Amino acid sequence: MSERESMPYDVVIVGAGPAGLSAAIRLKQMAADSGEELAVCVLEKGSEVGAHILSGAVFDPRAMDELLPEWRTMGCPMAEVPVTENHHWLLSETGSSEVSHRILPPFMQNKGTYTGSLGNMCRWLAEQAEGLGVEIFPGFAAAEILYHDDGSVKGVATGDMGVARDGTRKPDWQPGLELHAKYTFFAEGVRGHLSKQIIRTFDLTRDSQPQVYGLGIKELWDIPAENHVPGRVIHTQGWPLSETRGSNGGGFLYHQANGQVALGFVTWLNYSNPYLSPFHEMQRWKTHPAIAAILKGGKRVSYGARAINDGGWQSVPKLTFPGGVLVGCSAGFLNVPRIKGIHTAMKSGMMAAEAAFAAVRDGRAGDELTAYTAAYESSWVYEELRTVRNVVPLVKKYGDFVGSGIANATMWAEHWGLRMPFTLGHHPDHESLWRKDQVKPIAYPKPDGVLSFDRLSSVFLSNTNHEEDQPVHLTLKDPDIPVTYDLPLYDEPAQRYCPAGVYEIVGAETDNPKFVINAQNCVHCKTCDIKDPTQNINWVVPEGGGGPNYPNM
Structure with a gap:
């Protein structure tokens, strides 16, 4: 007999991001409007709502306007800084040129958007959800899926607390909790x-x-007042990734509230050179004269990393299954050329909520929520993603400049109603690495401590913490593969693709190499789970509350 207690709900939501919280709010709104009772809970693995949330972010308010029409006057922190300027720079190693917005489709121009902290916005959404009666449990990691005898999803169970690294129970051990739901x-x-x-x-x-x-x-970064222009948004393409064959991506720099800028760099994980380090590309990007001029005299105050979905419309999976749904970035609703996914994630949660509420209200709780799929396929989310579906494949195939030009032409055509008669496909990122003998190693400059930094001092700024005496949450299907396969073929790329210094090869200089996992450094970005060439690394949830604690990210 299980030692775990169980709690019944109508809907259990795993994850307190914009999709999960929007779903919870919409469920409770509909219940209140109809006078129904509906029990809804949200599980969040971070120590608090927002602790694991990381985004640029430039926010399209379209979904928020539908969910909470008065949000701008309700104290939402995202309303503080409307976007006032929008720039797109093409970078060479020492220079930059501006792309005129006249050549870009209107939906690329950030009119009516806002910039700020998505983590803080989620904290605010959580307050709205709790005010409606949603139960939110931060610090509880959903670790296991529960199934009915017929194979449908019954709910989830949280992980046990107080388990030692060797699997034994520590004195403070507590069993996990089962949460049963009509829909998960x-x-x-x-x-x-x-x-x-x-x-x-x-x-x-x-x-x-x-x-x-x-x-x-x-x-x-906190930057001097003379360098700060609230609401200025800058995106960059080109250098430094343009110097490395087979790699794409770009940078962003958003002037937000209180003299602060959010800046970052995205490296698409289809790159081929195993010596490429996304972390060091980001550090190098900050030394570009145009970026360095903005940061001059400033101070770095926080750091984080997170994978993003790039697949778009053609990579959205089937959204429903018996007993539940996928919403938000679990399904992959990011609009890559716009670099926006908050609004689409929120809308997906709302559509799923509407389908679930109708099923529970009408006594059809055993039915698969096909109404969610139908709503998506007739929504502005579907149309928005379909319009830009060929952008990423074209840029990957033809490069930043030629590919972007062709992609821009297709977006204009789609914008004017001329549907492209083709949809290009994708190849899994873990299949793209070349062997180390087919490429040149990349020599990155040493960090200067002013603009560029090392990984460990960066992780310190993420406030990452895991209880060291717990099972390692970065598991290996075969512990020999990193040394016997990845090291001779790829010089073990995990040493470089991880932005937190989790993976090391030690002892190579004495011909006794060992693969070391520093799991306590993990910022939960999921890159290893994605890019490992043999898919040998499997990321599982650590004890609830572990990981980064992002402030204002």
């Missing part, structure tokens, strides 16, 4: 641990393209 929403974000299992169990990607990803690395 998986809103874990990109490459969610349980979402990945759901997709595999129910074969949800059988009719879609493989999902592909980028790694976004972000810093917050």
Whole structure:
């Protein structure tokens, strides 16, 4: 007999990001409007809501206007800084040129958007949800999917607390809690641990393209007042990735509230050179004269990293399965050329909520929520993603400049109603690495401690913490592969693609190499789970409350 207690709900939501919280709010709004009782809870693995949330962010308010029309006057922190300027720079090593917005489709121009902290916005959304009666449990990591005898999803169980690294129970051990639901929403974000299992169990990607990803690395800086222009938004393409064959991505720099800028760099994870380090590309990007001029005299105050979905419309999996749904970045609704996914994530949660509420109200709680799929396929989310579906494949195929030009032409055509008669596909990111003998190693400059920094001092700024005496949450299917396969073929790329210094090869100089996992450094970005060439690394949830504690990110 299980030692775990169980709690029944109508809907359990895994993840307190914008999709999960929007779903919770919409469920409670509909229940209140109809006079129904509806029990809703949200599980969040971070120590608090927002602790694991990281985004640029430039925010399109379209979904928020539908969910909470008065949000601008309700104290939402995202309303503080409207976007006032929008720039797109093409960088060479020493120079930059501006792309005129006249050549870009209107939806690329950030009119009516805002910039600020998504973490703080989620904290505010959580307050709205709790005010409506949603139960939110931060510090509780959903670690296991529960199933009925017929194979449908029954709910989730949180992980046990107080388990030692060797699997034994420590004196403060507490069993996990089972949460049973009529419907379970998986809103874990990109490459969610349980979402990945759901997709595999129910074969949800059988009719879609493989999902592909980028790694976004972000810093917050306090800069001098004379360099700060609230509401200025800058995106960059080109250098430094243009120097490395087979790599794409770009930078962003957003002037937000209180003299602060959010800046970061996204490296698409289809790169081929195993010596490429997304972290060091980001540090190098900050030394560009145009970026360095903005940061001059400033101070770095925070750091973080997170994978993002790049697959778009053709990579969205089947959204429903018996007993639940995928919402937000667990399904992959990011609009890559706009670099925006908050509004689409929120809308997906709202559409799923509407379908679930109708099923529970009408006594159809055993039915699969096909109404959610129908709502998505007739929504502005679907149309927005379909319009830009060929952008990422074209840039990957033809490069930043030629590919972007062709992609821009297709976006204009789609904008004017001329539907392109083709949809390009994707290849999984872990299949793209070349062997180390086919490429040149990349020599990155040493950090100067002013603009560029090392990984460990960066992780310190993320406030990352894991209880050291707990099972390692970065698991290996075969512990020999890193040394016997990845090291001779790729010089073990985990040493470089991880932005937190989690993975090391030690002892190579004495011909006794060992693969070391510093799991306590992990910022939960999921890059290793995505880019490992043999898919040998499997990211699972650590004890609840562990990981980064992002302030204002």
